[in-house]
Amino acid sequence: MASNFHRWELLPELGKACYNAGCTLTEIRSTVRHLIITSGYTTCLATTNNLYAAELLEENTPAKAGGAPGNAFELVYTKITDTVRKKVHTADPVLGEYIRTHLYGDIYSSPGITLAQRQLFMMAFLAEAHMHEELFGHAYAGFRFGNDKEAALKVVDMGFELSPAPSNNTYKSAIDTMSLAYKKFKKDFPNGPPPLPEVSIPDPESVRIPPLPPSYTPDPSSKS
Numbered sequence: 001m002a003s004n005f006h007r008w009e010l011l012p013e014l015g016k017a018c019y020n021a022g023c024t025l026t027e028i029r030s031t032v033r034h035l036i037i038t039s040g041y042t043t044c045l046a047t048t049n050n051l052y053a054a055e056l057l058e059e060n061t062p063a064k065a066g067g068a069p070g071n072a073f074e075l076v077y078t079k080i081t082d083t084v085r086k087k088v089h090t091a092d093p094v095l096g097e098y099i100r101t102h103l104y105g106d107i108y109s110s111p112g113i114t115l116a117q118r119q120l121f122m123m124a125f126l127a128e129a130h131m132h133e134e135l136f137g138h139a140y141a142g143f144r145f146g147n148d149k150e151a152a153l154k155v156v157d158m159g160f161e162l163s164p165a166p167s168n169n170t171y172k173s174a175i176d177t178m179s180l181a182y183k184k185f186k187k188d189f190p191n192g193p194p195p196l197p198e199v200s201i202p203d204p205e206s207v208r209i210p211p212l213p214p215s216y217t218p219d220p221s222s223k224s
Helices: 008-020 025-053 072-091 093-108 115-128 132-144 149-162 168-188
Strands: none
Touching (some): 025 093, 115 168, 132 168, 149 168
C-alpha cells in the first residue's frame, strides 16, 4: 500500500521489517511483482528500484514469465469464473483476456506467495479504492483460502491508514462489504475453509528468470 500511494521513503524500513519478520527474498520479490495488478508496471518498477537501491533485492528470483497461463483465475472465481470473464469481456474484450492470461495467468499464478496472501493485498487496495464489488469477490476468495476476518480487517485498516485522503464513508462501506463476504463464506463453508489450492502451471519451464534478449537489429531491406 505504501507503493500504491507512492510513499517511496517508507520502503527501505518496510523491507527491513519484512526480513526481520522472517520473509524470504522470494516472498518480497513476489509481493513487489504483484503490484503490477493493482498499480501497473511503473509503480512496480519504482518499488523494485527503491528496494534495489537500499540493497534489499540483492538477487533475482524466478517467476512465471510466458507460456500457457496458470489457473489462478479459475481458483479465485470458481463457480462464477464464466460470469466474471463475460462481464469484463463486455467492458473490453482485450482487457479481459489480458487480465486472465497475464495478470492472473502469469503474475497471480507465480510461486512465492500464497493465494491467501495475495487476497490480503487485493483487499487492502480494493477497500481504499472504493471498488467494493470487486472487494466482495476477493474477500470471499480470501476467506475460502484460509484468511480469517481479523486479518482481513487489519489489512483494510492498514490501507486507510496510509491513504492520503481517507474517507469515513468509504471505510464504513468497505467494512460492511467485508462483513457480507464473511457471512456468505460462513454460510457456504460452516465447517471452515477447504484446503488451500495450489496453482496449476501447464508449462513448469515458464517459471524462470528470463535472459536478456539479443539486441534487435532491423532488417535493412525492410521499408520504414
